[in-house]
Amino acid sequence: MAEIVIRDAIANGLREALEADERVFLMGEDIGAYDGAYAVTRGFLDSYGPERIRDAPIAESGFVGAGIGAALTGMRPVVEIMTINFSLLAMDQIINHAAKLRYMSNGQLSVPMIIRTVTGGGGQLAATHSQSFEGWYASVPGLRVAVPATPYDALGLLRASFKQQDPVIFAEHSLLYGVRGDVPDEYYEVPFGSAAVRRHGADVTIVGYSRMARVALEAADRLAQKGREAEVIDLRTLSPLDIETVVESVRKTNKAVVVEETWRTGGFAGEVASAIQEEAFDYLDGPVARVGGLDVPTPYSLPLEQATIPDAARVVGQIESSFGL
Amino acid sequence: MAEIVIRDAIANGLREALEADERVFLMGEDIGAYDGAYAVTRGFLDSYGPERIRDAPIAESGFVGAGIGAALTGMRPVVEIMTINFSLLAMDQIINHAAKLRYMSNGQLSVPMIIRTVTGGGGQLAATHSQSFEGWYASVPGLRVAVPATPYDALGLLRASFKQQDPVIFAEHSLLYGVRGDVPDEYYEVPFGSAAVRRHGADVTIVGYSRMARVALEAADRLAQKGREAEVIDLRTLSPLDIETVVESVRKTNKAVVVEETWRTGGFAGEVASAIQEEAFDYLDGPVARVGGLDVPTPYSLPLEQATIPDAARVVGQIESSFGL
Amino acid sequence: MKAAVNLEKTEVAEFYRRMLLIRRFEEASARLYMQSLIGGFLHLYIGEEAVAVGAISLLEPQDYVITHYRDHGHALARGMDPKACMAELCGRATGASGGKGGSMHLFDASRHFMGGHAIVGGQLPIGVGIGLGIKMQGKNAAVMIFFGDGAVNEGEFHESMNLASLWKLPVVFFLENNLYGMGTHVDKTHAAGRDIYNSAEYYKIPAVQIDGMDLLEVREATTEALRRVRAGNGPVFIEAMTYRYRGHSMADPVKYRENSEVEEWRINDPIDRFKALALEEGLITTEEMEAIQKEVAEVIAEAIDYAKESPFPELEVIHNNVYAHRTSK
Amino acid sequence: MKAAVNLEKTEVAEFYRRMLLIRRFEEASARLYMQSLIGGFLHLYIGEEAVAVGAISLLEPQDYVITHYRDHGHALARGMDPKACMAELCGRATGASGGKGGSMHLFDASRHFMGGHAIVGGQLPIGVGIGLGIKMQGKNAAVMIFFGDGAVNEGEFHESMNLASLWKLPVVFFLENNLYGMGTHVDKTHAAGRDIYNSAEYYKIPAVQIDGMDLLEVREATTEALRRVRAGNGPVFIEAMTYRYRGHSMADPVKYRENSEVEEWRINDPIDRFKALALEEGLITTEEMEAIQKEVAEVIAEAIDYAKESPFPELEVIHNNVYAHRTSK
Numbered sequence A, B: 001m002a003e004i005v006i007r008d009a010i011a012n013g014l015r016e017a018l019e020a021d022e023r024v025f026l027m028g029e030d031i032g033a034y035d036g037a038y039a040v041t042r043g044f045l046d047s048y049g050p051e052r053i054r055d056a057p058i059a060e061s062g063f064v065g066a067g068i069g070a071a072l073t074g075m076r077p078v079v080e081i082m083t084i085n086f087s088l089l090a091m092d093q094i095i096n097h098a099a100k101l102r103y104m105s106n107g108q109l110s111v112p113m114i115i116r117t118v119t120g121g122g123g124q125l126a127a128t129h130s131q132s133f134e135g136w137y138a139s140v141p142g143l144r145v146a147v148p149a150t151p152y153d154a155l156g157l158l159r160a161s162f163k164q165q166d167p168v169i170f171a172e173h174s175l176l177y178g179v180r181g182d183v184p185d186e187y188y189e190v191p192f193g194s195a196a197v198r199r200h201g202a203d204v205t206i207v208g209y210s211r212m213a214r215v216a217l218e219a220a221d222r223l224a225q226k227g228r229e230a231e232v233i234d235l236r237t238l239s240p241l242d243i244e245t246v247v248e249s250v251r252k253t254n255k256a257v258v259v260e261e262t263w264r265t266g267g268f269a270g271e272v273a274s275a276i277q278e279e280a281f282d283y284l285d286g287p288v289a290r291v292g293g294l295d296v297p298t299p300y301s302l303p304l305e306q307a308t309i310p311d312a313a314r315v316v317g318q319i320e321s322s323f324g325l
Numbered sequence C, D: 001m002k003a004a005v006n007l008e009k010t011e012v013a014e015f016y017r018r019m020l021l022i023r024r025f026e027e028a029s030a031r032l033y034m035q036s037l038i039g040g041f042l043h044l045y046i047g048e049e050a051v052a053v054g055a056i057s058l059l060e061p062q063d064y065v066i067t068h069y070r071d072h073g074h075a076l077a078r079g080m081d082p083k084a085c086m087a088e089l090c091g092r093a094t095g096a097s098g099g100k101g102g103s104m105h106l107f108d109a110s111r112h113f114m115g116g117h118a119i120v121g122g123q124l125p126i127g128v129g130i131g132l133g134i135k136m137q138g139k140n141a142a143v144m145i146f147f148g149d150g151a152v153n154e155g156e157f158h159e160s161m162n163l164a165s166l167w168k169l170p171v172v173f174f175l176e177n178n179l180y181g182m183g184t185h186v187d188k189t190h191a192a193g194r195d196i197y198n199s200a201e202y203y204k205i206p207a208v209q210i211d212g213m214d215l216l217e218v219r220e221a222t223t224e225a226l227r228r229v230r231a232g233n234g235p236v237f238i239e240a241m242t243y244r245y246r247g248h249s250m251a252d253p254v255k256y257r258e259n260s261e262v263e264e265w266r267i268n269d270p271i272d273r274f275k276a277l278a279l280e281e282g283l284i285t286t287e288e289m290e291a292i293q294k295e296v297a298e299v300i301a302e303a304i305d306y307a308k309e310s311p312f313p314e315l316e317v318i319h320n321n322v323y324a325h326r327t328s329k
Ligand SMILES: Cc1ncc(C[n+]2csc(CCOP(=O)(O)OP(=O)(O)O)c2C)c(N)n1
Pocket: B029, B058, B060, B082, B086, B089, C070, C118, C119, C120, C121, C147, C148, C149, C150, C151, C152, C176, C178, C180, C181, C182, C248
């Protein structure tokens, strides 16, 4: 068991795959000479050389498509899109191609490709650089979406991603790279489609993922100070979505709030909330609540930005106003 | 009062704007010499010439961006993206630029641009050509989204779109161009953010938009044969979303089903369903139901395609199973 | 027209047969479309047969082909079974992809025919990636990417040319310049005009422009291209000037061009020209040709019957092959 | 170095002042960033001042400027108030955009400074559209689009070049080739290598490559470019070879290049060179220069104070300017 940060958990997972499987290679902007925009691939170029740590031109559509093609020939590309904001430039390749080739070819083709990217706001990067599109990808049949919030999950889900035969969007949160946590020395995986109950409690269920899973825990701590025990569920993957674990919890607590960083209107939290009431309506004391980002392009200025992105105080406030807790 | 098809309603609205305002121009693939992929702009090139009916190269990002730039100088571009499937190639321009410039400049810039595009499946166009992304656009702050289902609304919303100072996604359904309906001779507009109650009934509320609003009506007809009266609400615009009209209806019927063509998981119907239970929980007899497209890339083969896209039978079936009606 | 002197008699028969097969297949498709046996969009390759047949006939089994939605010609040239192809167009369970892809999305992985891509330009980066996969695995193979003059305007064209050249990938960029992207003439969409092969120079990619109505010229250029590519010198670019006689798709009323333009191109019909030359040079006899015509007619009739008689897919397959492992949702 | 003979003394003073203003502004920004008064990503323009000042000084008020995230230099060269600029960087209510845009997204519509765009390549089609708007309205204006060597690899570059040429738009494509896109050298990402101006030929766009460290050469090339553009002959392309002394952003540890490379470029520092030349040719005196230095220092100090003392925006503005009309949601 070692305590490491998420950045290193991912780096370790990548190194492990690069060493175990010569079909694995990395491709993306500034992953080599620059060491990675978020320093995840630091030192990789020296270890594995420029063929396997392939610095790409700034051409998201081009190199994502190249990843698809390489996967079709039997390689296992890990394509890095520097941030999910830039994935809009590759969206056609991801959605109209990677996600559909298996189906349209009736299983003749498969695209075992991992797209690593960075999601979320919070560093004053302003509107073009603070978005969270993982929920959109999660709605696209043919794609898998992982959204780890701990070093353990980051490594475990990355390992599981390498086992997938389908394209995986692996969304890392920019503010979580430095988060520490225990990682076993023995090999393990975190399966896709299994949410984690991060904290047990009987009073309310808080559902989150990625950084919002941590915000949910923070909110639970605050509630605990008021004598309320929240159950906190970290979805870990959005596709597949483990709604069963969520519903089971809600059947116990009878109250649910879903927390998400993206714009509240039309977010993936709407899926989760809808599904909860579909599956557990008779158990609910009141409507499933949602806490989301404000419906504005993320402003640059710190106080405005802070008011835009959900935090523990807002989650607690929502729980108070929704459920009187 | 004249009975016309949606195609002509839109063509009339475009001609009206072209004639009233010299800042208005059209730009897109094959809108001129070809007369428009869906023949909406038939004859326009002759009437207005190649400067204002501007055939563009197949470069979605390029000409959408060009529309943004032209709007910044005071023009009123109507940019046509042949179908919403191809809008993925322009998504960066739409979401990272058009939607954000007003906010990031604190109101210094504005992008009064209409993006006309064609949404939906149903013509055996298969996976890459049968998608419905309007719900994604509706979640993006800074964009407006219109989804007309009748000639009256098509013209009325188009007129309202020309009054908007913000980018509008005007999503026309490929299968609705031939739908007939009455359109007054006098000038009128359909305001954004006002849903239409298409049919009154007390037993269940069916919410839809675009072609699914028509499917909802069909389902209501079938229910009527069973002696059940459904209230049918056509959202008409997704942004702004007129949830009040929906909630008001649900408070009366106590039952709601939201119908949408896109993939059920993560669709905009999740927003509507979540909002309904947030606003009208105590009025609900049971969970808000959703009927959506199957979570598969749309198959080409006719029977498979038909099973993928929601139809009246599925809506009626859902209402039966959800509410025993 | 190039001289046919270096051709074997068996080759001549095969090229003639293959071009005719495509032509007849397309004509049959048009009929089935009019009878509503084929749905969706249908894009015919009639007039362009020499390109696919000339180029693809030079590939080895380990090579790859990728193309756009006007793909029947490339698929058949690569050896796809006409029955499976026609059944796919008719949406049948016996189709190449069980009816899931349709006309615009044909695939035959066993022959390294990688589609059939209906988003203009989308196959370009994927083709480049196939080249990357080939190179990284040290395979002795090439990838041939077909695309149209309209696709050249997409940003992905630029990105793909740059990547392929930068990484010296074994890619043949095969441009089928039929002068139109849907209803819009290349002169109206492409600042450089119709000599698109000139674009390659900047990327340091060798390029030629050829008569795409001449099977022998196509073969000559392709031979040279493959020689370079197989030598590990990176990508090459071939622009074949060609023409589609029919509309862009069956839905196209073709108002944007004069019929006289079509007639002019028909004078250089690739099949007629090849036929005349082969006869002239004594590489085929009228009888042999008639036998081939008869054989092709039978293959087409068989394909139609096969397609018509095949069942539609069962609804239960609808959730298959979304993912490698079938999931409940 | 070009001869400065045609310059007025007032111009010389102004160019010097403007370049120095940018340099000092950037240095101050770096300090404020280290003090956490500026957040987000901060990209400094130090070393490239001659480009923005040389080029933009030739524009008329009705012309437009659009650029990428490394935008302080262009904004200040276009006349943005340093106070409003610094306040924006500090996220204050008094900032150019009330703190909503930040360093990467500066705008000054009154001066036709159209941003400040942080998605690489994104400003290219928008700039082209500005050119289209100008042309369709028959305005006597041009648009100058600044972009980097990294942006050239994006598909939008290709699409934009094609559109601008096809429609003969009044666009100056102004490439600031500082040899790196983030940490990746242009030779490693661009198949054609560093002489990117050669790309323009295929699009039929006249192009030159110039020394971007020489204000006078920048002005000469820009003058000629604007002459062509204003004559209605369509776009032109200028590639200015330049260099950023600092890292890509303040977050960049700069491990991908040798310090000696930076030192070599510093020898040609645009401000030093211009200063030396102006002194040599007697177009400015040491005293005049010192006065300018003092004035600039004061302007910067004032801007810093202004920014620091300005309030943060009130939370209630958060929903303003999402749409033209404020909505509840
Ligand atoms: C990204 C995208 N934009 C638009 C379309 C619609 N469309 C289909 S084919 C076509 C024309 C393509 O022309 P070209 O590349 O020359 O190929 P050709 O049809 O002539 O063989 C267009 C505009 C599309 N399928 N994808």
